Amino acid sequence: MRKTATLADIAASVGVTPMTVSRVVNESGYVHADTRQKVLRVMQEMNYRRNGLARGLKRQRTETIGLVVGDVANPFAAEVIRGVREVLTARGYTMFVCVSDQSVKEEAEAFESLADHRVDGMIVATRASRKGNAHLMTLLDANLPVVALGRDFNHPHTDFVSADHFKGGCDATEHLIELGHRRIGFIGIKQSYGAGLKRFQGYLETLRKHGIKVNEDIIVGRRKGTDQAPGYSTEEIGYEGMKYLLGLRKPPSAVFARNDFTALGAISAIKQIGRRVPQDVAIVGFDDVPLASHTSPPLTTVFQPTHEQGRIAAEFLLRRIEAVQNLPRAERVLPCKLIIRESTVSGTEST
């Protein structure tokens, strides 16, 4: 079973050589109009499908690229995928997405699979890790073009695209301080794990800058550290985290949440015990997911240009793939933007 017609089959049936059929398939070189017609007809009849394996093997490129993401359930990943895809399909490339489920092991397997199947390049948008980076390094030895998106990876022959999460974190915190808050909590990561989380570092840095002592008691991550590398922070974490903060003797008057979902969970927790946002607790999120402007109260958050990051990553990658020489590293850090809504500044309406 599973017998697919090959160029040779078509050729035999038409009475030409495989080379002629190849010319028809690829629309390259001269083929007599009559021959072409005959070939096309037989191709149709035999339901010909070209063999990308053989083709790629011979041509030494597949016109495919791999995109590795840690997770797919959040708007960030979805928008990155769309951005990358737009650019790639326009240029005739096919994108294969691999999902690592935030596991370093699965991430490594994705790298290997993609490399084995000879994608022409790879965009890596997983969370950075020591082991993951080491793996990437070995692939680079094989001269595979790679672009890192929204994650650290330093290599002279790798491009880098990200939003300025650090600055975004600063702006969000600055905003709360300007509103008079001094006791500002953070939900989404424990301090000991936060070294790689730029937006959290921005929070810490801004507090310090204003002479506000960092208070570990009001920095909360997920309850139990079940997995080593915390993935995307959820509304559940926001809800639980806020519950905890509200139970303290002196709860914070404002909270910066790691992302919008976490922020929404926090708002739920606040409203559930009959407190008000922002009067009792002000909340800032991060990402500006579509939902953020439709919640009550609408969420103050930091917008990051996700789609654009995807597009630029794809462009960087194609440039690198199509380059004759090994290109020097390109870096691009896009600005974030604080969007002030009613979860920090009470406006016309508030629940």
Place this chain on the structure above:
Amino acid sequence: MRKTATLADIAASVGVTPMTVSRVVNESGYVHADTRQKVLRVMQEMNYRRNGLARGLKRQRTETIGLVVGDVANPFAAEVIRGVREVLTARGYTMFVCVSDQSVKEEAEAFESLADHRVDGMIVATRASRKGNAHLMTLLDANLPVVALGRDFNHPHTDFVSADHFKGGCDATEHLIELGHRRIGFIGIKQSYGAGLKRFQGYLETLRKHGIKVNEDIIVGRRKGTDQAPGYSTEEIGYEGMKYLLGLRKPPSAVFARNDFTALGAISAIKQIGRRVPQDVAIVGFDDVPLASHTSPPLTTVFQPTHEQGRIAAEFLLRRIEAVQNLPRAERVLPCKLIIRESTVSGTEST
């Protein structure tokens, strides 16, 4: 540039034939321990990566499968992906995800790419369409194993997995009727487009069953029909749709939203004008996204076993791939479950 070591390179360097190196790489056949060590060392040194194209070409299978989804921004897709992946990786297969962005054209390109690159099978979880189905048919002629997930596709050599959306839609509507509602709106699709949307058909059917006349005025889709095949319905559509319904002379007393995001948007709209859920308008969603239990009020919705659908689809596919004969069609429709929360029945708390 981009010169990767081949089996032949390793073999030459060690002083054996490529076949011996192949045996080491694949851990097949006998190789002397010393030889193996030497080969392994050189492989490491030369950073060997096997060529999946050559391998697949020779072996006539790639141990990869393709998963085509329309969209990736919603929890449904994310969970399907996780379910499929779990089963596949456990069995040594690699999964490549292609995203069609709800476009029939992109979907067709995904099919072709995957078929060209000789995936061993395909799981199709896009929205069904006439053209899309026709395309799938041609692939089946090439004997490519295919499983349809959550979308119609009738073919004797294709498996089918879905949740019982129709029954779910009935249950949701029944619930509202039991609560005394007679004027029940629907947000998420216009009646003229709803033929393929089972949960909507369940709504219509249940109204009829109870002798409630279907009222087109309170069935709303997206404002302007920009795209022919409406994709995933968003909170924005819910918000706008509800705004419209609230502006009617006689607004519905209950609304069944196409999915949870739409439902949440609707709730926002209701609260924004100072009305209450469920006292003024009761809302039911569909899907039971994680957020649903954390909203205020918590959302009554219909749970569908998404993860399980992914797992079963993957199992069906592997069975088909590894079968010697062409298997008959397998079908599996999983039950949904109505989850009653406070957006239909006022409990202890309500905003």
Place this chain on the structure above:
DNA sequence: CTGTTAGCGCTTTCAT
């Protein structure tokens, strides 16, 4: 335990 042969399906290069 290792090697030889052949060929998977395609395209590059050179001929005609």
Place this chain on the structure above:
DNA sequence: ATGAAAGCGCTAACAG
């Protein structure tokens, strides 16, 4: 405008 030859990198099948 078409064909012949060779080989991309790998492995199945059969020696030895």
